[in-house]
Amino acid sequence: MEKPSWAPVIFSGALPREFSDLLAIAIIGLASIQLVFSQVRPFSRIDASWILLLFVPPTAALAALSNSSNREREELALFAYGGSTTQIAIRYFLRGSIMTTVGLVPLAILLLTASLSMSPGFITLITIVLIGGLAYATPALRRIRSSNFVEHYKG
Amino acid sequence: MNPLIECRSVAVEYPTMDGALKLYGDGLSLIIDEGAFVSVVGGSGWGKSTLVNLILGLEKPTRGSIHIRGENVTGCSFVSRCSRIKTAAVFQRPTAVPHLTVLQNLHLALSMIGIPRRERDERIRESIGFFGLENLSHSRPDSLSAGQRKRIDLARALAVRPEFLVLDEPTGDLDTSIANLVMPLLRGLNRDHGITILMTTAIPRHAASTKHQVHLRGPTIVARPPRVLARGENV
Numbered sequence: 001m002e003k004p005s006w007a008p009v010i011f012s013g014a015l016p017r018e019f020s021d022l023l024a025i026a027i028i029g030l031a032s033i034q035l036v037f038s039q040v041r042p043f044s045r046i047d048a049s050w051i052l053l054l055f056v057p058p059t060a061a062l063a064a065l066s067n068s069s070n071r072e073r074e075e076l077a078l079f080a081y082g083g084s085t086t087q088i089a090i091r092y093f094l095r096g097s098i099m100t101t102v103g104l105v106p107l108a109i110l111l112l113t114a115s116l117s118m119s120p121g122f123i124t125l126i127t128i129v130l131i132g133g134l135a136y137a138t139p140a141l142r143r144i145r146s147s148n149f150v151e152h153y154k155g
Numbered sequence: 156m157n158p159l160i161e162c163r164s165v166a167v168e169y170p171t172m173d174g175a176l177k178l179y180g181d182g183l184s185l186i187i188d189e190g191a192f193v194s195v196v197g198g199s200g201w202g203k204s205t206l207v208n209l210i211l212g213l214e215k216p217t218r219g220s221i222h223i224r225g226e227n228v229t230g231c232s233f234v235s236r237c238s239r240i241k242t243a244a245v246f247q248r249p250t251a252v253p254h255l256t257v258l259q260n261l262h263l264a265l266s267m268i269g270i271p272r273r274e275r276d277e278r279i280r281e282s283i284g285f286f287g288l289e290n291l292s293h294s295r296p297d298s299l300s301a302g303q304r305k306r307i308d309l310a311r312a313l314a315v316r317p318e319f320l321v322l323d324e325p326t327g328d329l330d331t332s333i334a335n336l337v338m339p340l341l342r343g344l345n346r347d348h349g350i351t352i353l354m355t356t357a358i359p360r361h362a363a364s365t366k367h368q369v370h371l372r373g374p375t376i377v378a379r380p381p382r383v384l385a386r387g388e389n390v
Contacts, residue, residue: 004238008266017254070253077250081264081311084234150213154204155247155327 009083013091016099024063028103031055036106056128057135060096064139075144076152089141096136100129156188159319159351160210165219167205174379178202180372182219187353192345194362195355197371203355204247207323210353211244212236243317247324249304251296257307258292264311282310301328309337322354326361338364
C-alpha cells in the first residue's frame with residue numbers, strides 16, 4: 001500500500017499567489033520600508049516593534065478571509081484528496097509565513113547589514129513571521145472545523 | 156464474504172426551530188461486504204449524502220456506530236478511516252483546487268497518497284483518456300462546466316485505484332452520453348478489480364444495475380415537547 005505524503009499538500013500551496021496575498025505583501029512591505037527610513041529604528045526598542053506585532057496579524061487574517069469561497073473550494077478539494085485538517089492548516093501557515101517574510105524583506109536587510117549575529121531584532125522578526133503565518137491559517141482552520149463545512153459536499 | 160463496512164442502528168438528528176429532523180427512523184443498519192456494489196436510493200433530503208458522509212467520517216451519527224472490518228471507527232476522521240481502507244470519494248458537488256489545472260489537481264491527489272511520479276503519469280493518462288479530458292487537462296476547474304468538473308472527480312477516483320469507492324450521485328451533472336459510460340465502468344471496476352462500491356442515486360435505473368440496493372425512507376420531524384409555562388398553559 002502506498003504511503004501517504006505530507007509534502008504535496010503543504011508545499012503545493014506554499015507560495016502566495018492570489019491578489020489578496022500580494023496586496024498583503026505590499027501593505028506589510030510598505031510598513032517595513034516606512035520603518036526602515038523613519039528615525040525610529042525598529043526592534044532597537046520594544047516600543048518601535050509593537051507596531052508590526054499589532055499590524056501584521058490583521059493584515060494576514062484579512063488576506064486569508066478575502067476570497068473565502070475560492071479558499072473554501074481549495075480546502076474541500078484537499079480534504080477530498082485525503083488531506084487532514086493539520087496538513088491544510090500547515091499549508092496555510094507556511095503560505096502566511098512566506099507572505100509576511102516577503103513583506104518584511106526591507107527590515108530583514110536592515111538587520112542583516114547592521115549585524116550578522118542573531119540579534120534580539122532578528123528574533124522579534126521571526127516571531128512576527130510566525131504570528132503572520134498563524135493569523136493567515138486561523139480562518140481556514142475555523143472554516144474546516146465548523147459543523148457545516150462538510151455540508152458543502154452535498155449538492 | 157467479509158463485512159467491510161457496517162452501520163449499526165445509525166441515526167442522525169438535526170435540530171430545527173420546532174424540534175428535530177430525524178433521519179433513518181429508529182436506526183439504519185447496513186452491512187457492505189468486501190467486493191459488494193451497493194446503491195442507496197431515496198428522494199431529495201432523505202439522507203443519501205448524509206449516509207455517505209457518515210461512512211466516510213465527515214459527519215458523526217447522533218446514535219449508533221460505524222465499523223470498518225469489525226473495528227469501531229465512529230469517532231475516527233476521514234483521514235484515519237482512509238488509513239484503514241484505501242478510499243476514494245466523489246461528492247455530489249465537484250471538488251478541485253481552483254488555482255490548479257486539471258492535470259495538476261490529479262497529480263496533487265495522487266502524490267498526496269504517495270504514488271510515485273512515473274506511475275502517476277500512467278494512471279492519470281489512462282483515466283483522463285477514459286473520461287475524454289485530454290483537451291481539458293491544462294484548463295482550470297473554474298473554466299469548466301459542472302459536468303466536466305464531475306468527470307475530473309471521477310477520473311481522480313479511478314486513478315486512485317481504491318479498495319472502497321464512494322460516489323454521491325456520480326451521474327448527476329453529466330451528459331447522457333458520459334452518464335451511460337459511468338455505470339458500466341463502475342460495474343467493471345467492481346467485477347474485474349473487486350473494488351467495493353457504495354453509490355447514491357436518485358435514478359432507479361442506475362440503482363437497479365447494482366448488486367444490492369438500500370431504499371431509504373423519508374425523514375421524520377420530531378416536534379419539541381410542549382413547554383409548560385404555568386399550570387394548565389402549554390406553549
